[in-house]
Each structure stands twice: as structure tokens, then as C-alpha cells.
Amino acid sequence: MSETEPQKKGWFARFRSRGTPAVETPKPAEPEVEKTEPVEPAVAAEPETRAVPPQNELASEPVQTAPQPETAPVEAVAEKEPEVEKPEVEKKGWLSRLRDGLAKSTKRVTESITGLFTKKKLDQETLNELEDALIQADLGVTVAARLVEKLGKERFGKEVTDEEVRAAFADDIAEILQPVAVPLAIDAVRKPHVVLVIGVNGSGKTTTIAKLANLYRGEGRSVMLAAGDTFRAAAVEQLKVWGDRAGVPVVSKPTGADAAGLAYEALERARAEKTDVLLIDTAGRLHNKTNLMEELAKIVRVIRKLDPEAPHSCLLVLDATTGQNAHAQVETFKTMSPVDALVVTKLDGSAKGGVLVALAEKFKLPVVAIGVGEGIDDLRPFEARAFARGLMGLPA
Ligand SMILES: Nc1nc2c(ncn2[C@@H]2O[C@H](COP(=O)(O)OP(=O)(O)OP(=O)(O)O)[C@@H](O)[C@H]2O)c(=O)[nH]1
Numbered sequence: 001m002s003e004t005e006p007q008k009k010g011w012f013a014r015f016r017s018r019g020t021p022a023v024e025t026p027k028p029a030e031p032e033v034e035k036t037e038p039v040e041p042a043v044a045a046e047p048e049t050r051a052v053p054p055q056n057e058l059a060s061e062p063v064q065t066a067p068q069p070e071t072a073p074v075e076a077v078a079e080k081e082p083e084v085e086k087p088e089v090e091k092k093g094w095l096s097r098l099r100d101g102l103a104k105s106t107k108r109v110t111e112s113i114t115g116l117f118t119k120k121k122l123d124q125e126t127l128n129e130l131e132d133a134l135i136q137a138d139l140g141v142t143v144a145a146r147l148v149e150k151l152g153k154e155r156f157g158k159e160v161t162d163e164e165v166r167a168a169f170a171d172d173i174a175e176i177l178q179p180v181a182v183p184l185a186i187d188a189v190r191k192p193h194v195v196l197v198i199g200v201n202g203s204g205k206t207t208t209i210a211k212l213a214n215l216y217r218g219e220g221r222s223v224m225l226a227a228g229d230t231f232r233a234a235a236v237e238q239l240k241v242w243g244d245r246a247g248v249p250v251v252s253k254p255t256g257a258d259a260a261g262l263a264y265e266a267l268e269r270a271r272a273e274k275t276d277v278l279l280i281d282t283a284g285r286l287h288n289k290t291n292l293m294e295e296l297a298k299i300v301r302v303i304r305k306l307d308p309e310a311p312h313s314c315l316l317v318l319d320a321t322t323g324q325n326a327h328a329q330v331e332t333f334k335t336m337s338p339v340d341a342l343v344v345t346k347l348d349g350s351a352k353g354g355v356l357v358a359l360a361e362k363f364k365l366p367v368v369a370i371g372v373g374e375g376i377d378d379l380r381p382f383e384a385r386a387f388a389r390g391l392m393g394l395p396a
């Protein structure tokens with residue numbers, strides 16, 4: 001057995017703790033919909049392609065900007081993100097895919113660290129350069145300073161190799177990540193446990209909902225989806241296709257309907273049917289940011305009329321490829337929604353995975369799962385040590 005095998009099984013087994021065996025299951029044939037997204041019949045009207053997420057606007061601007069005219073293009077800011085690659089035809093195991101994806105982040109970090117070790121003794125210049133390398137790798141100024149300070153205290157003037165430095169950093173990073181590596185706890189007493197899923201457009205909300213639905217179904221729970229993105233044409237259809245695929249009902253209304261009203265009705269129905277989990281999808285973009293935030297706040301207000309404690313979980317979905325912009329997204333969404341956990345997607349194709357460390361240090365919000373691909377099975381628990389070691393190019 002390889003060195004990584006026990007870790008791999010433990011990781012997977014914990015995620016699949018109920019119902020499925022702790023071995024890697026073969027990936028089912030990709031359904032056509034995942035590859036070509038035919039659920040987007042409005043593609044002609046909406047030039048956005050899902051595989052290339054649009055640059056979000058929340059990241060760079062404050063929420064309270066002057067409202068844009070109603071005619072503002074809704075899905076127009078489609079600056080292409082080059083880092084998300086098309087899914088490979090031949091699917092690899094999820095762990096190796098995460099490694100491959102994370103390898104882009106790893107490469108950035110490890111190459112710069114390794115490049116610094118031409119000198120043998122750890123001096124101040126090298127420490128400064130290490131700090132820069134960590135900042136460049138999206139770990140953030142605070143984490144970089146903390147890691148380098150600790151290294152300096154322990155090893156200043158001593159002979160060190162780059163492997164030793166990476167191992168020391170990996171340990172410290174794992175320590176930062178450990179408290180946030182917490183799976184989403186579904187309260188079985190609640191019927192339903194309401195999960196509100198929010199995030200900027202293209203971050204992976206709808207896909208994550210499908211993955212969660214599939215996961216909970218696999219655990220033997222009943223699941224219902226609410227198609228709360230009533231704004232984007234084809235969003236309802238997209239969720240319905242995922243719902244069919246996961247074998248769960250989808251409560252929906254035509255595009256343009258009131259999202260809060262839809263969420264209310266879905267909760268009523270989920271209660272009547274004693275459903276275990278209700279996952280509410282939301283729009284990633286409305287006419288402007290203020291509208292979006294108001295809509296989210298309204299959804300929360302309205303469902304609380306039925307259940308004052310709902311939503312029981314509010315997941316903010318962040319696209320790892322957006323790097324430092326993720327900070328602004330957390331800040332923004334926190335002002336309008338009871339964000340209590342994160343899902344970080346697209347770690348299979350991002351060179352900016354280090355941002356997760358900065359987010360953990362800054363916000364201390366649980367990272368309940370990570371997205372490592374576009375398929376329905378490509379959701380994994382966030383495992384602190386494996387992630388930290390992976391980032392530093394070390395075996396798990
Ligand atoms: N590689 C990769 N792609 C992902 C992942 N999660 C989502 N995607 C892709 O990202 C694109 C956007 O995903 P959606 O789930 O539609 O995003 P959304 O947040 O619902 O977007 P809006 O409905 O516009 O707000 C799709 O092409 C997905 O297949 C992931 O973990 N890895």
C-alpha cells in the first residue's frame with residue numbers, strides 16, 4: 001500500500017460515512033447534460049457558457065453602488081477565466097484529480113520556495129523572499145507573516161532544505177485549516193433541514209446543490225430542491241435536469257417569479273412531505289447587486305415566517321479560481337445573509353487554492369466541502385492535512 005493510501009481511504013470513507021463503501025467508486029458515465037449543458041436553451045440569448053464562469057462583479061465593487069438601469073446586461077460580464085479546464089474525457093480518480101488541479105497551486109508555491117534555497121543557511125533575505133512567495137500564492141499577508149516568523153524563530157541561521165521548509169509550512173497551514181475542516185451537519189430532527197445556497201454567478205451553486213443532493217440521497221435521506229434562481233433564463237431547467245439526475249423533486253416556478261415566494265412554497269411542501277433536506281438555489285446575479293442582496297435577505301425573511309430558525313445552513317459557494325476576490329465575496333454576502341459555511345469549488349483547476357488558507361485564517365467559517373470537478377460525484381470533504389501537504393507538494 002502506498003504512503004497515501006490510508007489517508008485517501010480515511011478521507012473518502014468519512015465523507016461517505018453512511019451508506020456507501022469506503023472505496024473509490026467508478027465514475028458513472030458523464031451525462032450529456034454535464035458536458036454540453038443543453039439545459040441552457042437560452043444560450044442564444046445568453047452568450048455565457050457555463051464551463052467558463054464569468055468574472056463576478058461583487059468582488060471588485062462595493063455592494064451599495066448606484067442601481068443600474070433595468071436594462072443592464074444581466075450576464076454580460078463574461079470575461080473568461082482561463083484556468084478552468086474542460087473535463088477530461090477519461091476521468092481520473094478524484095484524489096489524483098484534486099492533486100492535479102491543486103498541482104497548479106502547488107507549483108506556484110513550491111517552485112518559488114525551492115528557487116530560494118541556493119544558500120544553505122536561513123537568513124533574513126530568504127525569509128523575506130519566502131514571505132513574498134507565500135503572498136504570491138494567495139495565502140495572504142497575515143498567514144505568510146505568521147508562517148515565516150515561526151520558521152525564523154525555529155531555524156534562523158541553521159541549515160535548511162526546501163523540503164524541510166515546505167514540511168514546516170504544511171504543518172502550520174494544516175493547523176490553520178483544521179478548525180474549519182468541518183462537514184455540514186444535517187439535523188435529522190428537522191424536517192426539513194433548510195440549506196440556502198448563495199454566491200456570485202458562475203461560482204458553482206447549482207452544481208454544488210446537485211452534488212449535495214446526490215450525496216444526501218446516497219445516505220438515504222429524502223431531498224427536495226427549490227429552484228430559487230428565478231432570474232436567469234434556463235436556471236430553472238438546469239436545476240430540474242440535475243434534480244432528475246439525482247432523483248430528487250424540484251420545486252420551481254417560471255422565470256421571473258418571486259424567488260422568496262417560491263422558497264416559501266418549497267418549504268411548505270418539504271414540511272408536508274417530511275423531507276429531510278431542502279436545498280434552495282439562488283440567483284448569482286440580478287439587475288444589480290443591491291437587488292441581489294435584497295432578494296437574498298427577502299428569501300431569509302420569508303422562510304423564517306414558516307420556520308424562525310431557517311435557513312439552518314447558509315452555504316456561500318466560492319470559486320477557487322477567483323483567488324483573492326473570494327475575500328470580498330465573503331464580506332459582501334455576510335452583510336446580507338446568515339452565511340455560516342463555505343463550499344470552495346473548482347479546486348481541480350485552480351492555481352489559487354492557497355486562498356483557502358487565507359479565508360480560513362480570516363473568517364474562520366467552516367469549509368464544509370470542496371468541488372473537484374463538474375460531475376455529480378465531484379464533491380469532497382475538506383481535509384486539512386491532505387490539503388496543506390498537497391499545496392506544499394508533499395505526499396498526503
Ligand atoms: N472544474 C469544475 N467546474 C465546476 C465545479 N463546480 C461547478 N463547476 C462549473 O462551473 C460552471 C458554473 O456552475 P453553476 O453551478 O452553474 O454556477 P452557479 O453559481 O449556479 O451560476 P449562476 O446560476 O449563474 O449563478 C459550470 O460549468 C459548472 O460545471 C468544480 O468543482 N470544478
Ligand SMILES: [Mg+2]
Binds near residue numbers: 207
Ligand atoms: Mg445557478
